[in-house]
Amino acid sequence: MMPKTIEATINGMPVRVPAGTSILKAAREVNVRIPTLCKHEDLLPTAACGLCIVKVGGSPRMPRACATALEEGMEILTHDPELTEVRRATLELILSNHPNGCLTCGRNLNCELQTLAGDFGIRQDCMPRYVREQEPDASTGSIILEFTKCIKCGRCVQVCQEMQDVWALSFLERGINTRMAPAGDIGLADSPCIRCGQCSAHCPTGAIIEDDETVTVWEALRDPEKFCTVQIAPSVRVALGEAFGYPPGTDLTGKIYAAMRRLGFKAVFDTNFAADLTIMEEAAEFVARFAHGKGELPLITSCCPSWVDYMEKRFSDFIPNFSSAKSPQQMLGVLAKTYFAKKQGIDPAKIYQVSIMPCTAKKFELERTEEMYASGHKDVDVALTTRELARLIKQSGIDFRNLPPASADSILGTYSGAGLIFGSTGGVMEAALRTAYHKVTGRNLEKEAIDIEPVRGLKGIKSAAVDVDGTEVRVAVAHGLGNVERLLLEVRRARDAGEPPPYHFIEVMACPGGCIGGGGQPYGVSDELRSQRIQGLFDGDRGMELRFSHENPEIRTLYDDFLGEPLGEKAHRLLHVRYKARPTYQK
Amino acid sequence: MNAAPLPPLEEIDPALSEEINSYLEEWKDKEGNLIMMLHEIQDRHGFVPREASLLLAEATGVPMARIYEVLTFYNYFKLVPPGKHNVMVCNGTACYLKGAGRLLAELESRLGISDGDTTDDRLIHLETVRCIGCCGMAPAMVVDHKTLGKLNPTDMAGLIEGIRKREESGNDQ
Numbered sequence: 001m002m003p004k005t006i007e008a009t010i011n012g013m014p015v016r017v018p019a020g021t022s023i024l025k026a027a028r029e030v031n032v033r034i035p036t037l038c039k040h041e042d043l044l045p046t047a048a049c050g051l052c053i054v055k056v057g058g059s060p061r062m063p064r065a066c067a068t069a070l071e072e073g074m075e076i077l078t079h080d081p082e083l084t085e086v087r088r089a090t091l092e093l094i095l096s097n098h099p100n101g102c103l104t105c106g107r108n109l110n111c112e113l114q115t116l117a118g119d120f121g122i123r124q125d126c127m128p129r130y131v132r133e134q135e136p137d138a139s140t141g142s143i144i145l146e147f148t149k150c151i152k153c154g155r156c157v158q159v160c161q162e163m164q165d166v167w168a169l170s171f172l173e174r175g176i177n178t179r180m181a182p183a184g185d186i187g188l189a190d191s192p193c194i195r196c197g198q199c200s201a202h203c204p205t206g207a208i209i210e211d212d213e214t215v216t217v218w219e220a221l222r223d224p225e226k227f228c229t230v231q232i233a234p235s236v237r238v239a240l241g242e243a244f245g246y247p248p249g250t251d252l253t254g255k256i257y258a259a260m261r262r263l264g265f266k267a268v269f270d271t272n273f274a275a276d277l278t279i280m281e282e283a284a285e286f287v288a289r290f291a292h293g294k295g296e297l298p299l300i301t302s303c304c305p306s307w308v309d310y311m312e313k314r315f316s317d318f319i320p321n322f323s324s325a326k327s328p329q330q331m332l333g334v335l336a337k338t339y340f341a342k343k344q345g346i347d348p349a350k351i352y353q354v355s356i357m358p359c360t361a362k363k364f365e366l367e368r369t370e371e372m373y374a375s376g377h378k379d380v381d382v383a384l385t386t387r388e389l390a391r392l393i394k395q396s397g398i399d400f401r402n403l404p405p406a407s408a409d410s411i412l413g414t415y416s417g418a419g420l421i422f423g424s425t426g427g428v429m430e431a432a433l434r435t436a437y438h439k440v441t442g443r444n445l446e447k448e449a450i451d452i453e454p455v456r457g458l459k460g461i462k463s464a465a466v467d468v469d470g471t472e473v474r475v476a477v478a479h480g481l482g483n484v485e486r487l488l489l490e491v492r493r494a495r496d497a498g499e500p501p502p503y504h505f506i507e508v509m510a511c512p513g514g515c516i517g518g519g520g521q522p523y524g525v526s527d528e529l530r531s532q533r534i535q536g537l538f539d540g541d542r543g544m545e546l547r548f549s550h551e552n553p554e555i556r557t558l559y560d561d562f563l564g565e566p567l568g569e570k571a572h573r574l575l576h577v578r579y580k581a582r583p584t585y586q587k
Numbered sequence: 588m589n590a591a592p593l594p595p596l597e598e599i600d601p602a603l604s605e606e607i608n609s610y611l612e613e614w615k616d617k618e619g620n621l622i623m624m625l626h627e628i629q630d631r632h633g634f635v636p637r638e639a640s641l642l643l644a645e646a647t648g649v650p651m652a653r654i655y656e657v658l659t660f661y662n663y664f665k666l667v668p669p670g671k672h673n674v675m676v677c678n679g680t681a682c683y684l685k686g687a688g689r690l691l692a693e694l695e696s697r698l699g700i701s702d703g704d705t706t707d708d709r710l711i712h713l714e715t716v717r718c719i720g721c722c723g724m725a726p727a728m729v730v731d732h733k734t735l736g737k738l739n740p741t742d743m744a745g746l747i748e749g750i751r752k753r754e755e756s757g758n759d760q
Contacts, residue, residue: 161652170652172659183655184637184666192652583595585641585651 008074015070023065024052027078034078035087035119037094037112037204038153039066041526042163042512046154050090051116054078062086088120096127097176098205099148106146106209110523113151113205132177139187141211142195142360143519145180150207152178156199164510165482166310168193180207183585190586192313196306196481196510197360197385197519210360210385210520214392217354217382221264226352229267229340230260231332231412234275235358235423235515236386238536242522243390244400248529249536254405256356256389261406262398269336270408271355272415274328275422275431276549277335277558278303281325281575282428283435283549284566290473290504291440296320298476298491298503301428303327305365306510308579310481315488316581321506324576328422329355329362330372332412333379334574339562340412348377355383358423358518361510371577385520414554417541424534425479425514426455426462429507433466433475435550441469450547456538458513458527461487463503476503480512596645599638606631607642621649621657625664634665670705670712672750674730679718681725686740690726691715693740697747711750 004019006026013030022045027034037049045066053062055077062083070076077083095117102108134147157180160169168191169180182191200208220226232253241250253270260268282301289295302308302323311318326334333353341348355362362383366372372379384392393400407413418434421427430452437445454464455475460483463476478484487506494502511517513530516537546552563571610627614620621643628639635658644651658664674694678687691702694713698706705712721727724736730746 161650167650167652170656172655174660183640183651 006070006072008070008072008076010076011078017070020069023054023063023068023070023074023076023078026070027065027076032078034065035116036066037116037151038155040155040202042202043155043158044162046158048153049094049151051087053083053086055080055083084120088122091116091120091122092126094151095122096125096129097131098129098151099131100125100129101149105149105206106144106212107206111205130176134179137181137188138211139189140193140195140364141189142363143188143197143200144209144211145188146207146209147179147181148207149205150180151205152180153204154180155202155204156180156208159198159202160193163480163482163512164194164196164198165485166192166194166196169199184587186585186587192584194306194309194313194481194510195361195364195519198511199519200360201517201519201521201523201525210387211363212388212391213363213382213384214388214395217384217392218395220352220354220381223352225350227267227346227350228265228352228354229269229336230265230354230356231269231271231274231329231336231380232256232260232356233271233329233358233362233423233515234420234427234537235518235521235533236356236389238423238533238540239358239516239521240386240390242524243387243394247532249532249534249539251536251540253540254407255400255403257408258403258406259393259396259398259400262403263392263396265354267336267340267409267412268406269332269340269412270415270419271328271332271357272419272422273412273552273554274332274335275303275419275428276416276552276555277331277575278325278328278422279418279428279431279435279549280555280559280566281571282323283432283439285323285325286432286436286505287439288567290436297501298506299323300505301432301507302577303422303428304361304509304515305359305368306361307481307484307508308368309361309364309582310484310510312579312582313584315484316579317492318488319579319581321491322579324578326371326575326577327365328419329357329365329383330379331575333372334375335412335558337375337377337379338574339558342562343411348375351377353380355380356386356389357383358386358515358521359383359511360385360519362520369577374574386518386522387520390522411554411557414552415546416549416552417544417547418549419552420544421537421541423515424456424537425458425509425512426452426477426507427514427537428509429455429475429477429505431549432505432507433473434548436473437466437468438548438550440471444548444551451538451542455507456534458530458534460512473505474501474503475505475507477507479509479514481508481510484508594638596641599642603636603638604642607639607646611643611646621647621654622661625654625658629664633669634667637666667705668709670709671754672711672731674711674713674746674750675716675719675728676702676714677717677719677721677725677727677729678715679722679725681718681722682727685725687715687726689740690728690738690743693743694747697743710754711747 006019017026034052036052039045047064047067052065054065057075131148137145157169160166237253238249241252257268286299300321336353337348366380418431455477461478466473478487516533517530610624628635640654676691727736
C-alpha cells in the first residue's frame, strides 16, 4: 500500500510529503531550515531544546517541528520576528547554563551551539550564568565527558542506549542537576562503554570530545632519537577532505601521504596493506572452518575494537566464533617494529608508530591486551582520529589543497581494492569472500562478480548466499551495534537447538556505515554523508588493477621473506589474539 | 569516581540473590514492577545497594543505566546506607523565611557534610525536606521522628551533642 500523502503549505509554499513526516523534515523539502540542537537525523525526536518551534495557522501555540507531524491542510510559518525572538530567548537560556569557554573548547569553530549563537547575533550574556561544577571524566583515554558543557539534548544517551545498545550513558537525576553519565558514581572506563565515540560524533557541543593527542605526536616528531612512522586507515582518506573544503568521499590518499612526509614522518605506511594481510589470515581461518571443519561456524570478524569489547562483555559465548586475527592497525604496528625494522636495519625500540584512524576506540585498542606488544614494544604508540589529523595538518602550516600527491613507502604500503573497502560496512566481508573464493576454488571471481552487491549499502543487517563453486556460503553483515543482538540471537537459537548455523560468516562493525561513520571522523554525520564516503571507497576499488588481497605483491613478499604461511607459527605469534569474557561493570 | 569495585555476579551474597528473586516472583507480571521492586529493596535495606541493582538488571534484562535513571530521578530512593540518626531541616516557605538556611549552614559546618549526605561514621544523616506542616513553629526540624521548633543556629551544637551522647549511653548498655 502506498503511504498516504499529506499536502500543506510551509511559509506559503505548497509541500507534499508522506503522512507522518515531521514539520522539521517537511520544511527541508522546500529548502527551509528550522534550527534545532536536539534532533539528529539518526535519532528520534525528543523535543528537548525548544528551538524548532513553528506557528500553525492562526494558533497562538508554538509546537515543536521535530515532534509534530505535518497534517493535511496545515499552514506552517517557520520564521517571523516573533519566532526569532522566542528562539533567541531560548538560546540565551541555554547559554546561561553553559560555560563561556569557546576559545579553549574541543569544538571551537565546529559547535552547533556556537554556530547558532553566532547566527542569532548574541553579543552579551542576558541572564546570570549558572553552571554546575563537575570534573570532566577522562577515564577511558578515548573520549572525554565535559559535563559542564552538556545542554541536555539527550542525543548521546539515545545513541548509546538505542542506536548502539551499549547502555553506558544514562540520564541521571533531574531538573538543573540532570547529567549524562554512567549509572552510579563511576568513571566511563568502568561502565559498559566500548569507546565507539558515536556519542561524541552526535554531541552538538563540546560536552563529549575525543582525547586529543596531537601534542604527543608533535613531541615524538621533534625527538631526534625517534624514527617516526605513520599508517593511514582506509576510511580516513575519504573523510579528511571535509575539513579542507573537499566534497565528502574525495579520495585524498596521495595528499595525505605527502602531508605526512612534510610533517616529518620518516616512513609512511598504509593500513590498507595490513587490511590485505588481515584478509589473508581471516580468509585462511574461514576456509579452515568452512571447508575443513576446523573450528566453530559462523566465523565472526574482529577488526573493530568496539565490537570486540562489546562481544567480550555481552556475548562472550561467541568467543569460539571470533576470528583471532588482529585488526589491521595492530598488524601494521607489529610489522613496522619487526619486519620493517629488520629489513631497514633500524632499532625497533626507536621506531615510533602513529596510526591515523576514524575511530576513538582505536586509542583503547593500543593497550587492550598484552598481545598488542607482540613486537616486544608497544606495537602502535599513539592513535589519532581523523579530526585530530586535520588539526595537526592545520597547525603545521601545510597548504593541504595545493599539496602535490606523494606515495607510500614500499614493503608496508601497497594495497588492493579489497584492502581499501575495509572502511565500509560489508567491505571486510567482501574482501574476505574474494580471497576465500580463490582459496577454495583456486581461481579468482570473474570480473563482473568481484563486486558483491548484497553485502553493500546502509541497511542495518544484510545477508546473502554466495555461490562458491556449487557450495552455498551464507553470510551476514551488521553495522551499528543496535543491529547485532538480533543476528546473534538467531545464531544462538540454532546452536542451542542443534541446527546448522544460519550463517557461515558474519561481519560486524560497531558504527553505522562502518569505519567511514566512525566516532573520530569529521562532524556532521548523516546517511547521505555515509553514502558519499562509502562511494569514495568503492569507486577507488573499482578503479584499481589490484582487487584481491592475495595478489598484493608486498603481501606475497611478506609471507615469503618473513611470516611463512597464513596461520603459521610466526603469523600466530605476531598477528593473532585471544579473547576473554569481561564484566560489563568494573565497579 | 571512588566507588568500590563491584564483585563479580557469582560472588554476590546468595541471600541477596534469593531476596531479589522473591521480589521478581511477586512482581514479574505486574505493570510498573521495576519501581515496586526497588521499593521493596529500599524497605529492606534502607537504601538500594549497587549489588542489588546489578542482580535486578541481570534478572529482568532492564539495563543498569535505566535502573539508575529511575533511582536518581526520584528523591525518595537512596543509593547509600542511611545514617543511624536522621536530621531533617524543613525548608518549606515559612521555615525558609524564618532562617532554615542558617540552621542548615550551621549543621553542615559542624558535621562537615552537605545537605543529603551522611557522616563518615554513618551516625548522622542530614537532609532538607519540604513543608512538614509545622509552620507555626518555624524554623522547624525533625530529628529521629521528633519535631523541634523555633530553633536558632546556636541550638545546633547541643542538638548534635545530644545525638552523640544518646548513642554513647546506648552503647554502654
